[in-house]
Amino acid sequence: MFLLKNKNLFLILTIAGASAFFSCNSQSQKPPVTKTVVDSSATVAVNMLPKAEYDRYHNTAKHFFDSLLKDINGSYLVAKDGQVVLEKYVGFIDPQRKKDSITSTSAFHLASVSKTFTAMATLKLWQDGRLRLEDDLTKYFPNFPYPGVTVKMLLTHRSGLPNYVHYLESYHWDKRKLVTNEDVLSTLYTMHPPLQFATGKHFAYCNTNYALLALIIEKVSNMKYADFLSTTFFKPLQMNDTYVYNISDSLTAMPSFEYNNRRFPLEFLDLVYGDKNVYSTVRDMLKWDQALYAGKFFQQATLDSAFSPYSFEKNGKRNYGLGWRMTFLDNGKKLLYHNGWWHGNNTAFIRLIDEHATIIVLGNKFNKRIYQSKKLADMFGDYQQHGDFEEEGAP
Numbered sequence: 001m002f003l004l005k006n007k008n009l010f011l012i013l014t015i016a017g018a019s020a021f022f023s024c025n026s027q028s029q030k031p032p033v034t035k036t037v038v039d040s041s042a043t044v045a046v047n048m049l050p051k052a053e054y055d056r057y058h059n060t061a062k063h064f065f066d067s068l069l070k071d072i073n074g075s076y077l078v079a080k081d082g083q084v085v086l087e088k089y090v091g092f093i094d095p096q097r098k099k100d101s102i103t104s105t106s107a108f109h110l111a112s113v114s115k116t117f118t119a120m121a122t123l124k125l126w127q128d129g130r131l132r133l134e135d136d137l138t139k140y141f142p143n144f145p146y147p148g149v150t151v152k153m154l155l156t157h158r159s160g161l162p163n164y165v166h167y168l169e170s171y172h173w174d175k176r177k178l179v180t181n182e183d184v185l186s187t188l189y190t191m192h193p194p195l196q197f198a199t200g201k202h203f204a205y206c207n208t209n210y211a212l213l214a215l216i217i218e219k220v221s222n223m224k225y226a227d228f229l230s231t232t233f234f235k236p237l238q239m240n241d242t243y244v245y246n247i248s249d250s251l252t253a254m255p256s257f258e259y260n261n262r263r264f265p266l267e268f269l270d271l272v273y274g275d276k277n278v279y280s281t282v283r284d285m286l287k288w289d290q291a292l293y294a295g296k297f298f299q300q301a302t303l304d305s306a307f308s309p310y311s312f313e314k315n316g317k318r319n320y321g322l323g324w325r326m327t328f329l330d331n332g333k334k335l336l337y338h339n340g341w342w343h344g345n346n347t348a349f350i351r352l353i354d355e356h357a358t359i360i361v362l363g364n365k366f367n368k369r370i371y372q373s374k375k376l377a378d379m380f381g382d383y384q385q386h387g388d389f390e391e392e393g394a395p
Contacts, residue, residue, distance in 0.1 A: 048083040057085040060379050068372055073257070074363030075102055077282035078376065081356045082290050087282065093254050095365050096261040107241045107279040108254055108362035111340025113349045114278035117229055118210050119155055119306065119323020120292070121217050124232060126151075127302045131220050140216050145189055148199045151216065154209040155322040156310040160195040163206045165269060167193040175268040178247070181225075184211045184272060203311035203320055207275035214274025225273055237291055239284040245277040253279060256344030257365045264343040276342050282360045289351055289358045307336055307353070327383075335383050339371055346370040355380040 049057070061078045065088070069076065073091030077084060093100040125131045133152040137144040146161060153159040164184045171191045173179065188208075196204050214225045221228045226244035234242050245253055256264050271277075280288075294300040309319030309326060317328050327335040333354065340347035344366040350359040350373060357380040361373045377383035 048081060049085070053080075054083070054085055057379065061086040061376060064376050064379070065373075068369055068375075069361070069367070072361075072363050072367055072370070073102070073365035074108065074361065074367075074370075075104075075106070075282045076361040076373070077286060077358075078360075079286055079289075079358045080380070082286070084286070091365070093364070094263075095257055096263060104283055105241045105281060106254060107243065107281055107284075108347065108364055109245070109256060109276070109340075109342060109345040110278045110280055110285075110347050110349075110362070111276050111342035111345045112207075113285075113338050113340040113347045114274070114276050115210050115323050116288075116338050116349065117233065117278050118213050118217070118225075118274045120298070121225075121229060121232060122151065122155060122213055123302050123306055123322060124297060125217065125220050127299060131216070137212070137216075140219050141185060141212075143189075145192055146195060146199065151213070152310075152322070153200055154213050154216075157203050157205050157209055157320055158200055158311065159206065159209055160197045160199045160201065160204070161188070161206055161208045161212075162193040162196060164208045164211065164272070167191065168269070173268065177268065178266075178271045179269055181211050181215050181272055181274065184208060185215060202313040205320075207272075210275035211272050212274075217274075229278070233288070233291070233297070237284075237287045239280065239287055242278065242280040242284045244273055245271075245279055247271060249279075254364055256342070258344055259366045261365070267343075276340070280362075282362060285349060285360045285362075286358060289349075289360070292351070293353075293356075307334070329382075329384055331382055331384075333381060333383055335374065335377055335385070337374060348373045350374055350377060352377055352380050352383070357381075 057078070057080055065076060065086070073095045075089045076086070078086040089102045089104065089106070091102050092098050093102060093106060122131070126133055131151060133150065133155070135151050137146075137149045137151070146159075149159045149161065164179070164187070168179060168187065171187070171193065173187075196206070217228055218225050223231070226246070229244060233239065243249070250266055258264070291297055292303065294303060306322040307324060307326065308321055309328070310321065311319055319326050319328065323338075325337050325339070329335070336351040336353060338349050344364055346363045346367050348359070348361045348370050352358070359373055359376055361370045363370050375385045377385050
């Protein structure tokens with residue numbers, strides 16, 4: 001956990017936004033201009049935002065990120081109605097050696113933003129009638145040693161299952177052996193670490209949940225997780241730079257670095273997928289964002305289920321849906337997002353569905369400031385993200 005107490009960022013945002021707004025509105029309204037947008041299947045040129053509106057968003061976002069992420073090694077993109085209003089690539093794939101500049105095709109480890117794909121893949125199978133959210137895990141894993149856990153509990157982090165990231169080390173897993181999803185499942189039987197809490201009683205973020213969901217996707221679809229995502233989402237959306245990492249990618253996948261440029265080596269937890277290990281670009285993630293509106297893959301009822309809260313034990317504005325974090329504001333606004341953090345990778349995927357606006361930030365050199373990108377939501381609507389608030393550091 002960490003606190004954000006930088007009021008100067010909001011001041012910069014406010015001044016820049018006001019300056020751009022008054023400057024643009026002092027001019028006569030100009031006709032729409034042709035801009036590049038990313039729709040749900042490809043990059044196309046269409047008439048979108050009027051120039052004054054585009055300039056206001058572009059200038060405000062630029063001032064915001066120039067201050068917030070001047071030291072980023074990564075990429076960011078801001079879009080309205082699928083139209084890119086700001087896009088930037090900064091630094092190097094290897095900042096230690098300053099080798100290979102980051103470009104629009106440089107795929108970053110999404111870390112826990114990968115959970116949005118795992119969740120929506122599960123919901124696609126549910127929507128197609130191939131599984132039930134209330135299915136007990138014994139349907140997929142015979143004699144599963146923790147009774148009463150359902151698919152829905154995995155999605156909402158209400159299973160109470162122990163987190164493999166922690167218990168494998170506590171139970172002295174041989175770190176010379178790379179852990180697989182099957183290992184996560186088998187060690188729940190053999191090590192049988194205790195539950196964090198009684199199943200279904202409250203929320204606790206746990207990577208085990210999504211490692212198991214990936215295995216369920218494989219059982220139901222009779223396809224490898226990577227192949228199911230590629231066939232169902234990546235290829236139809238022309239997400240050509242997006243993939244699920246495996247050991248054969250170790251020489252080509254973008255590495256990650258500590259803040260001091262120390263490179264993270266391959267470690268024993270790095271092969272588990274579902275909770276992490278999707279690699280993508282900001283442009284491909286915008287395609288994913290645009291596909292998460294009714295009509296492409298999902299019915300509105302499915303999306304409503306995904307973007308609803310399921311944990312109410314504690315009062316507060318934050319909650320978790322089916323694979324999505326969310327903040328509910330007193331004015332009725334809802335901010336959807338997911339953060340990611342694995343080794344030196346920090347990522348943020350922010351969706352403002354009322355305004356059809358998107359903020360995407362991907363970095364491979366440790367930088368907690370990426371999580372402050374939610375403050376830019378105030379440019380699009382009254383999301384009240386500018387004040388002092390506590391932001392979760394966990395992905």
